[in-house]
Amino acid sequence: MNEEIQLTERHCLNCDKALDSKMRRDAKFCNTYCRTEFNNKRRYGLHPDVVKVDKILHRNFEILEAALKDKEYVYVKKEKMLRQGFSFDYYTQAKNEYHYCYTLCYKSSDAEKIWIGRGFNSIVKKYDQYNQ
Numbered sequence: 001m002n003e004e005i006q007l008t009e010r011h012c013l014n015c016d017k018a019l020d021s022k023m024r025r026d027a028k029f030c031n032t033y034c035r036t037e038f039n040n041k042r043r044y045g046l047h048p049d050v051v052k053v054d055k056i057l058h059r060n061f062e063i064l065e066a067a068l069k070d071k072e073y074v075y076v077k078k079e080k081m082l083r084q085g086f087s088f089d090y091y092t093q094a095k096n097e098y099h100y101c102y103t104l105c106y107k108s109s110d111a112e113k114i115w116i117g118r119g120f121n122s123i124v125k126k127y128d129q130y131n132q
């Protein structure tokens with residue numbers, strides 16, 4: 001029975017989420033946003049590996065952003081982040097013990113917890129220094 005479900009389960013070509021089984025037989029995306037993003041990527045001719053890594057980074061960013069909400073920093077259990085699909089192998093920048101994901105940053109607080117904060121200002125300052 002499980003095999004049958006797997007055979008019929010379809011995934012969004014953009015974000016890889018399982019598509020609702022009630023969707024049209026020929027549905028390829030979970031929503032208009034995903035269809036547009038997929039077509040934009042194809043239009044700009046990004047290498048498939050770039051698209052793959054972007055997807056991981058975007059997911060990481062969303063997990064960090066959801067944890068932070070409107071706070072300046074939070075502590076989150078590493079295990080919880082992993083359960084949400086966070087990948088600690090991918091980041092946009094690393095400095096000292098900090099890892100950045102675009103404008104957000106995180107570091108190990110202890111063996112179990114991760115500190116998450118906003119790193120945008122320091123990135124911008126550095127960028128401005130090099131680009132004056």
Ligand SMILES: [Zn+2]
Pocket residue numbers: 012013014015016017029030031034
């Ligand atoms: Zn999607």
